Amino acid sequence: PATTDFLALGKDTPAAASTIVAMLSDAENIYLGIRCQEPDKVTAQQVDNGLVIWRDDVIEVFFGPLSSDRQLSQFVICAGGGRYQGYGNESTLPVDYAAWEGKASVGDGFWQAELRIPFRCLAKTGFGADGDTISFNVSRQRRAAKELSTWSRLRESFHEVENFGVLALVDFNAALTKLTGQTGADVADAEAFAQALHDYDQKQQQAQYERLANRKFAVAPVPVTANFAIPFIPEEVFSPVDEITVTAAVNELKGVPIALANLTDLPAEYQVILETKGRYNGKWGLEGFPPEQFVMRQAVRFKDSDDDPGSLRLDPLPKMNQASTLMVLPKEAGLVWLDFDTTGVAPGSYEGRLRIIPLSEVAKWESIKGAYWNRKYTGDMQDIPFTLVVRNIVLDRDPSLPMGFFQAADNELCFKMMIDIGVRNIGLLPWSFRFPVDDKGDIIPDGVTEKLQEQGAIVTQHEEWARKYGVSLTYFIGFSAYDAFGQVYGLSRKPERKKQVWPQWIKALEGYMRSLGVEPERYVIETWDEPHPDKFPELLESHQLAKAGSSRVRLSLTLGAHIMPVDKMASLAPYTDEWTLWSDGYFQRPEHVQLIREQQQRGVLIRHYTCDTSMRSSLARRYRRNNWFGEYHRLDGNEMFHFADTYGGRGASDWKVTTRGGIVYKLFDEYMPSIRYMALRQGMTDVKYLAALRKLAAGNPEAQAFLEAAPRRVVVDFGHDPAMPDIVRAEAVELILKLQAGKAK
Structure with a gap:
């Protein structure tokens, strides 16, 4: 198939110059033919391989990862014929220019490239059968015109694997079955395949909402590095929590982002409070935790580009307003950020409740047996038990690296x-x-x-x-x-x-x-x-x-x-x-x-x-x-x-x-x-936890081996995995507590 629908990077507007990409495959390779129309000037000087090729006009072919050994697979060729191969930042996989081929030539008002990329350059094994799919994109740099364009709609960088398109080998129907489990589909072309995937995703999302049909809102913690682009509706809210427990060390600044999803069809306002447990109302924060060392913030929707109207994300984090309220649009989530400063706080458990009061829903505050002070609330308010566990681990006040x-x-x-x-x-x-x-x-x-x-x-x-x-x-x-x-x-x-x-x-x-x-x-x-x-x-x-x-x-x-x-x-x-x-x-x-x-x-x-x-x-x-x-x-x-x-x-x-x-x-x-x-x-x-472990690691081979491997796991081996820093930090905590317990005996 061939495609010509390239967009300017970060925008919804078509690229100024046309790019045509045609692809074929056989049992071992993907073949690409790319023709780049150039109404201005073709820059074609670089014949050597390496980073120098970006001084020319270039075409970049990207594939998503099929295993954990890379962030992506990147094959680049410039108009002068020089090439570049990469795997994303910090990868140590070998660069082998002999394993794949690329040739370029310049004509009147265009330049073109042909590439042969073996499946084994994308994964050691397990890819190449009919119906196999992989994330895919082609991008272009026009050097003289200073234009960057892309086949997939990317927001900022050519390395946004999560926004790549999908490349299916040979059979769209087989690919649809592998991706969705559905059989019997009759998908004739790429457009129908894309529509089928879109329809499937819509059904999956609708099923998620149906599972929460008895709720009007849902609450769940989300990762600090979640995708906060608008519309913000993280997967975590479809598994809402009934209690929240978080951990921290002494001298830690602990952030806890919490998503509040509005599951109704109308905008809704909520009061969100973290308070100590009381009969009706509690006190600010957690029982026994210094109230001046706790701040509640809310995320504000703000534009993330002045070239892309309507593109918003949650980014500013001002303090919650005096009423501690948050407005959430229908079928979206708002974000509350709880921030704890455990400097000088004694190890132990600090308890309270996260109270969510929907301000637009009916409720009752009824007397029990006619008593004036004895009352019962009936409504959709939710109290979520909240516990902060401060472990007996003391972090340095200063950073490991300034x-x-x-x-x-x-x-x-x-x-x-x-x-x-x-x-x-x-x-x-x-x-x-x-x-x-x-x-x-x-x-x-x-x-x-x-x-x-x-x-x-x-x-x-x-x-x-x-x-x-x-x-x-x-x-x-x-x-x-x-x-x-x-x-x-x-x-x-x-x-x-x-x-x-x-x-x-x-x-x-x-x-x-x-x-x-x-x-x-x-x-x-x-x-x-x-x-x-x-x-x-x-x-x-x-x-x-x-x-x-x-x-x-x-x-x-x-x-x-x-x-x-x-x-x-x-x-x-x-x-x-x-x-x-x-x-x-x-x-x-x-x-x-x-x-x-x-x-x-x-x-x-x-x-x-x-x-x-x-x-x-x-x-x-x-x-x-x-x-x-x-x-x-x-x-x-x-x-x-x-x-x-x-x-x-x-x-x-x-x-x-x-x-x-x-x-x-x-x-x-x-x-x-x-x-x-x-x-x-x-x-x-994260890195402070490694420093705390390093102080205890002398003479302990297990801890020393962990410290040697930990940064590499986060930066290189699993550099594309947002969860890896949390995994490594948790392992560091276990080792710290283990070594401290051993020294205490």
Whole structure:
């Protein structure tokens, strides 16, 4: 069959240029013929295999996983003929270009590709029979036009396996039987097959509602990394709970997201309360648990794209309103988020009830035998027993790996939310280190400007907050301090003078930070941010000059999608004290990993960073696994861009436009977390459990073997499985309790 219905990535609009895909199969292979119409310019230069092919026009063919050894199977060919093979982030499966074939050619107003992909490249065994199915998609990059398009409707990334289409081998009827168990269907083509699958899904969903026909609402906890896109109706609510028990350690920030589904055909308002057990009404929270360490939040529906009208998801998490009410649309679910801070809380069980009162349903409050005070409620209100078990496990207050967002806090609440998520590295802007100059244009090192005083006040305030909350901070002075310095002093087009004044600025900055009580060991200057390879000679010289200005100054580089070759990184190594490396670019190449290990042995700090600015990114992969990534690669810190959107000023763009990376929302002086914030915090907590186990593991082979394997299981072996961090954390808890019990004997 052939298909031409490609969409622009993240939109419902057709792609600007047509793409035609035709497919065949035999007993061992899938064959694809792809013709890409190109009204503008075909970019076809790359003949070598590897990441370099994305400098061309490319076609990417994706298959979903058939086993747990990969996130997906990816086969890419560019217009120049170069190829790429991948399995999703962090997979260690072998790349074998000899196992599959791809050829490309360029014509007048088009380019085309032919591929042969053996079934054995998708799974070792068990795939290839008539009626077998696999998740499937084809995507395209038009380099000159800067257009990304896709056959399946994807929201943000080509790696959204959950949104892929379905590829059926040979027989649609056999495929339908294997997928649904139905027999006797007469499906003639792909369109009828898709409609049959849609009808089956609709019947399954209707059957779920029918099983709950005697209920008007249903309640169930959901994972922190659930799919919170609208319409939100998670599978868990079709198995509603009658009681809830959650566990935590001492010093844990425990989030409990709870879905409340409206099973009626009309919008409904509910009051949702967590209270102690009482005859009629209880007290706020749980019996014996500090009420000031418990917060109830509700999720707000908010757009996740400004290019895709009507695309919403649950993300902001403000505190519940004064009436503690939640409105839920029919046949959808709302989300309440219970947040417990167990810092300093004694181990034990803390009990209460989660009370759900439907405000739109009839009810009675009747007297018993005419008594005024003795009353009975009759209605649809539900009391769900709720227990928080705080185990005898004490987590560190500090994160295992410090977090940073390249930003500072603008008030104390923001600072508190930052340290709660593991931030210990504070960003300072180099433009504000503006020292006065003399008549010759040389920097006056002990001079003061208004901008400099403002920067000093920021550092002083953060130091005061750090003392109040008992944390130690480091500082990241970036972005691109070398370029920012040149702009501030009007030297960007005066290269020789720039080289003379640059060491003076470095020395002056060192003195000023010392005057604020911050020694060079506690800050780093990011000289260049994601430098282009053409800038390497100037980059190297800027580091050499900075070290000449002060031997104690610590310099950092942030390297992104322009992958720097190992030999150039090695040339910079003697003058570089920290590296912040793009998560998706530097940790899969053996030569880069070797250099990273060599640098760490020298005492150089290695951090990874992601620059994921989309609300649609996977909570499980991008957020919860962020800390796991650092743990697996034995790094010194995790960075993400960024904490709060600052376009036009802090909070100026919040609520007006879709967030461009910020994981908190601001309203006046109040900050509130997002669900993405919570998923990131969950990953930080996961890794704290490993740190707690590590303290007990000396001399215990079982615990040591577990710690060695755990990060790999989460990041590599089961990197596509959202449940794996929970499974590994539960196993860590069992080992901790087992070792503690053994030491107590």
